[in-house]
Amino acid sequence: MANSDFRPVYHPAGHDNDLRVALQDLRTGRWMSMRTLLExxxxxxxxxxxxxxxxxxAAGSDAVQAWLAEDPRSVAATVMQARVVVERAVRAHREGHHRAQELWQEAWQACRTAANASPADPVPWVCLLALxxxxxxxxxEEHRLHPPGPMLFPGPWGLLAEADRRDPCNREAYHRMLQFVYARKAGGSLSEAVNFVQWAASSAPDGSALHVLxxxxxxxxxxxxxxxxKALDLHWVTEDAExxxxxxxxxxxxxxxxxxHSLLDLNHLAHAxxxxxxxxxxxxxxxxLGPYFTSVPWVYRTRGRKGPGDAEDVFLRARSRCLAAPRTPGRGPHR
Incomplete structure (x- = not known):
């Protein structure tokens, strides 16, 4: 796929073919494939x-509500309801919607309901971290607990611990915590973010996606x-960056x-x-990555232009340059 005819595509399912089928049905309002997939x-x-x-x-439809109406005792549907209302609350907050506070409260309650319905599941706690x-x-108070280590910030450490207890080093949980750092009015500094990701990665086991943070x-x-x-390449060739x-x-x-592998993680690693x-x-x-790409982080290397086509052009130039590089025998992926 190194020829000039190659064009990358974005699809949220990436290489997960079963998820792709469920998404196709979900976009038409059908939820049966989603239920089968999650089961x-x-x-x-x-x-x-x-x-x-x-x-x-699903946040853009009533498919999950229809699933819950059909099967109100479904644990998967209850968890998905939390996912949907959290996504809506986050979007409303971002857009300054007048119902943002109401949706936040509804989402918080849906997360607690899902946590009670599925006690071993990390997702309700990940959703609370998103909120x-x-x-x-x-x-x-749950968002300003004392941190577990030096150089860290007060935050929702209890929520992160609950997610960690159920699924150690859950990728999304730590990304949600990073988003919390950026959103803090009292801080939100890059130094706090650096301290957090270095703390998280330093204790992560081999194979953990936290090493990409x-x-x-x-x-x-x-x-x-x-x-x-600025000088485009200097930011990426420092000793720390390498x-x-x-x-x-x-x-x-x-x-x-x-x-x-998350598509975002793969794109960030290829970019780095x-x-x-x-x-x-x-x-x-x-x-x-094969045929797939995500516009982030490539869109930030477009010299001021922010269109999706510009991000794709940067991706294609980087991909072509790397695939043309000579390989050292024995340095392929160690799987």
């Missing part, structure tokens, strides 16, 4: 990923500093199976390795 989902990692993607699509970013001034903060710093107006990219490659990408001039290593990540 056959084997672990919390995939469960979290699938419910997140399904919730984002925590709406409390920008940390007025709720530092790459997200580096992209956020570049975005805030308007990096496209180290973060190498650790994510070795401790996450090379020690896990593709089914567990390309920026660090590690073209051969980046090529293996591009190959795993």
């Amino acid at each position: 056959s989902t084997p672990d919390w990692t995939l469960w979290t990923q699938r419910t997140q993607v399904l919730g984002a699509i 925590s970013q709406l409390d920008e001034r940390q007025q709720l 530092p790459l997200y903060v580096r992209v956020e710093r570049y975005r805030r500093e308007q990096g496209h107006e 180290r973060d990219a190498a650790r994510a490659l070795e401790l996450w990408f090379r020690r896990t199976t593709p089914i567990s 390795l390309w920026g660090a001039l590690q073209f051969a290593e980046a090529a293996t990540v591009f190959e795993e």
Whole structure:
């Protein structure tokens, strides 16, 4: 797929073909495929990923409500209802909608209902973490607990601990915590974000997606500093940047199976390795991405233009450069 005819595509399901089928049905208001998919989902990692993607699509319809009306005792439907109302509350807050506070309260209650219905499930707690970013001034006590380590901030550490207890190092839980950092009125500084992701990654086991977290903060710093107006490559070839990219490659990408890989994580890793001039290593990540890409983080490397086509152009240039790089024998993915 290195030829000039290649064009990347975005699809929220990525390589998850079963999820793709469920999404197709969900977009037409049908929920049976979603129920079948969730009933056959084997672990919390995939469960979290699938419910997140399904919730984002279902938030625009009444499909989950119809499922609950048909089967009010369904645990999966109850969890999906929490996903849907949380997604709606977050969107309303972002858009300044007049019902944002009402939707927040409705979502909080739906999360508690889901937690009671599915006590071993991390997703209701992940959803509560998603809602925590709406409390920008940390007025709720559960959003300003004392941190578990030095150099960290008061925050919803109890919610993160509940998610962690059910699914250690749950990827979405830690990303939601990072979003909370950015939303804090009392802080929201990049130094807090750096301290958090370094703390999270330092205790994460091999194979954990938390090793990719530092790459997200580096992209956020570049975005805030308007990096496209500065020397483009210098931000990505520092010793710290190269180290973060190498650790994510070795401790996450090379020690896990593709089914567990988020498209966003793969794009951030390919982007970081390309920026660090590690073209051969980046090529293996591009190959795993196959036809898929996400506009973030590539959109921040477009020198001020922000259209999806511009992000795609940057992705294609990076992909072509990396796939053309000579490979060192024996340095493929270690699976």
